Amino acid sequence: MSYKSPIEDFKYNLAMLNYDEVIAGIEKFKEYDSETLMSVVSEIGRLNEQEVLDSNKIGDREGLKYVTDGAEGPEVHTPERFKKLYDAVKTSGYVGATMPTQYGGGGAPFTTAILAGEIGIAANMAFYMGPGLSHGAMKTILKKATEELKDKYLPNMTSGEWMGTMCLTEPQCGTDLGLIKSTAIPKDDHYELTGQKIWISFGEHDLTENIIHLVLARTPDAPEGIKGISLFLVPKRLDDNSRNTIYCGGLEHKLGINSSPTCVMNLENAKGWLVGEKNKGMEAMFLMMNDARLKVGLQGIAMSEISYQNALEFAKERKQMRSVVKDKQDKDSKADNIIVHPDVRRMLMNVKATTEAMRALCIYTAMKIDLAEDHPDEKVRQEADDFAALMTPIIKAYCTDRGFLNCSESLQVLGGSGFTKEYPLEQYMRDVRITMIYEGTNGIQALDLVGRKLTMHQGRLLQNFQKEVQKFLSENKDNEEISSFIKPLENALNEVTASTMWLMQNGIQDPENALASATDYLNLVALSSMTYMWARMAKFSVGKNEPIHKNKIKTGTYFVEKIMPELNMYSKKVQAGKSSMMDMEVAEF
């Protein structure tokens, strides 16, 4: 089991995406040039040593203990090792790195969280869910809560002293939050919350003294459906350190992320305070959600990377069969390292070529989020926000679907060994599988893309993206050195345009057409965005002589030759429409 942080690739992407120029436009980040950023990331990344990797396996095997007869109610015990690990994470400044210094944070750009996050997730995905979700909770409090609540809770959250959660789902509703039944009754200066929440990650644990829950519930006078949902802050411990009446009712037993507590949370007149406006809970919730969705996409990328590294290590050592090319045969052995075999290379390159493009797209989106939040020019902010809003469901869904396939493909490189618990690949595959489901299933991401992002502001979000790609094409159409990337990008843009047209025409006539093709359309736009990233990488690398530049051109060539045929396939699937699935009667399934 091994892992090396992809520091060099991070640096490459920051340079390729003109990070320094972009960040220089934002006053508050003027100290955070790429060098500073990378030193912060490396500082946090230093955690990722054998200790973290080992804790990942221990966490999976040992799992969690649910103890019903704790001193103050049911308790969830994490593996012993996790406490030391969490202390190290606190000390490193990971938790509050991007929070304002006013509340004890590091004041770093959001991009930092994406780079450092990839390292943490790769090392121990289940464990890093805790700090990751806490970040979403902090961000929501920062943007929506009163000054009083911010002053009271944020400093202890940014330091990692306390952790935060998101409490959304109930037994009758996951996707469909309009069906929420939990109630919040006003009383004195606060509310009293009652109800049951399920699938609450890190809802209860022993890593921090206090846990700050953000809970969706209904006030007595609330209208029906999602327009009657409000958001509340419900701490595990109240000001006097007494226990609030929110308790863990049990843990889920799962395929993976065994050391991430997935809790049933029962509230019985638990004290809570409103966050944001009454009945505007969904809006506040989406602040958490968008942050979380991007990071779930990042989980797909991180797990692809560590799976790839482990498969590569195996492929360089395992000897089996002969190369068909005499010159490539190892004369000192009866068999060759399996990395000589084309089919093994095919698997490795599938993972490598997609992972690097997904990473570039994710870092680019993170930079756009920094621009959207803090650039002085409103037009820049708006365009950046459009880009991030468009890419969030794409990154969440595509990078997790692919992340799962990449973990499976990496496992396959190991053959029978990959199926055993002696190697970490089987755990990576089990762990990453949840990313396709939580924070909105990938089907829901596709509906968000087609139903919301594509139609908002008269289609401006996608049009801006198309313009950006078109501009790149116009600027580079005569660049002979990268013509092998320009043609595929033109093809990709044409396919996006054609499928979008199809979707608009047929989706307006009959919304089921848009819904039936949404997932295929998302994959199409994802692959187009990745093609755009590879074209930019090619342009940036061509004529440069360091190994990474040559490497990028070769890897990008694999992408356009061997991955891009998938793009045209999705385009055809989109335009095949709804009838073949909607004509089926329920009894015919």
Place this chain on the structure above:
Amino acid sequence: MSYKSPIEDFKYNLAMLNYDEVIAGIEKFKEYDSETLMSVVSEIGRLNEQEVLDSNKIGDREGLKYVTDGAEGPEVHTPERFKKLYDAVKTSGYVGATMPTQYGGGGAPFTTAILAGEIGIAANMAFYMGPGLSHGAMKTILKKATEELKDKYLPNMTSGEWMGTMCLTEPQCGTDLGLIKSTAIPKDDHYELTGQKIWISFGEHDLTENIIHLVLARTPDAPEGIKGISLFLVPKRLDDNSRNTIYCGGLEHKLGINSSPTCVMNLENAKGWLVGEKNKGMEAMFLMMNDARLKVGLQGIAMSEISYQNALEFAKERKQMRSVVKDKQDKDSKADNIIVHPDVRRMLMNVKATTEAMRALCIYTAMKIDLAEDHPDEKVRQEADDFAALMTPIIKAYCTDRGFLNCSESLQVLGGSGFTKEYPLEQYMRDVRITMIYEGTNGIQALDLVGRKLTMHQGRLLQNFQKEVQKFLSENKDNEEISSFIKPLENALNEVTASTMWLMQNGIQDPENALASATDYLNLVALSSMTYMWARMAKFSVGKNEPIHKNKIKTGTYFVEKIMPELNMYSKKVQAGKSSMMDMEVAEF
């Protein structure tokens, strides 16, 4: 958790594939018309009741116990429930159903084993690996062993009193059996075998008194490599019931199939008897292997089917969100069953449309195997054998790759519930993952297809298949009622022809080109074969009015509209060749 044997679909396929006409040509199976066949299958299929399904979950959770201090050496204990289950399997006649009556078998066609096998595997894949592998061992003994060995071992194996295994892999060689080190030294009337075998399924267990191992090893005078491998029969117990010196050295801990013992087997001067000719062990081994490969493909199909059934049950019950079509909304509820949603239907139809085509192809191949073995006309035998030889690696690889994706897609229908151990989907996905690896990884299947099957007899195998499809096209080109299937089939055949041409030309010039494109080529031919199956189903169903006929036409329409775009994608990938993966230096990965 539920499962209903797909009896109706079996009957449909037998009728569609003219089973009765085919089998009537074989004297020894003259009693086995489709009605008799289905009554035998139903008899065996009756096992598949709650008992079997429950044992599957228990087997996964309870797993196996490795006991080092057994009375006669290390023992492997299966869950208590398995003994009752195995007794029921014995009584049903499953184990020896297709063995000759002379040795106590049922004398049924091989097709029986495929139909009954699908039911058994779906109910408990890990458990049914035992009887499945035993069948391969029996078949090898039947075809290759001396009369003495056959008389001594087969009757107890066909009754299920004893089980058989295949002992191939060693630590230094899985794929590359030429590297086998185990030795067999002649002594008196037998050999003494010494060595270590790994990943031996059902190598040790407590379900039968005796276990009959078929072991690959080298005699002292054997030439190097695969031309010096011989096959030996090594029983756990000798004639006097004393223990032979073959012992289980431990069990693997695995991602799935937790109740299938995967054993390290140590031989120390264990007594064995030669099966087949000396140094022709690989040939004998392939008898077991081809049988096993088809059944591994069948595992992919069976697991697709049971995953689909469970996803469907959930989709019909779970209510979440509203249909966009007012008329489809359930007025008595605040949300609709999720099967109204197009994206949920997309997932279900992906599984249904591929599973039914894979099943048809597998049954068709099983019928060809019956023809190849027992038809009086040599030409019929040879053509049938060509077909089976061509399809074996395709079914093994495609149906397991797709089987895994289908289990994952079915899990996705359940959302968060699918990720929990409350539902069986997560186990199905873990169990089915091994099928892509064992009995030759799917990469090896692709090499078998491209390197052996495509080139043997001057390409006759594929040419025969192309001719068969061409004949169907010519006969039906003016059949307006199925024109929506004929055009896609023409396209499929053209793509196969073009990619085969490309492979021949470029693979002869440079074998790495063929190896680099082998997996994509296999998928292309697989999808073409499935398109052919759908075209035949459409032809058979058109104009008929029972529900299954309408169902097939709708499901087939989904296949040609929504799955077939994958076929053209694979064709493009094939023709992209090797350079983008082979140009990478090892250090550049």
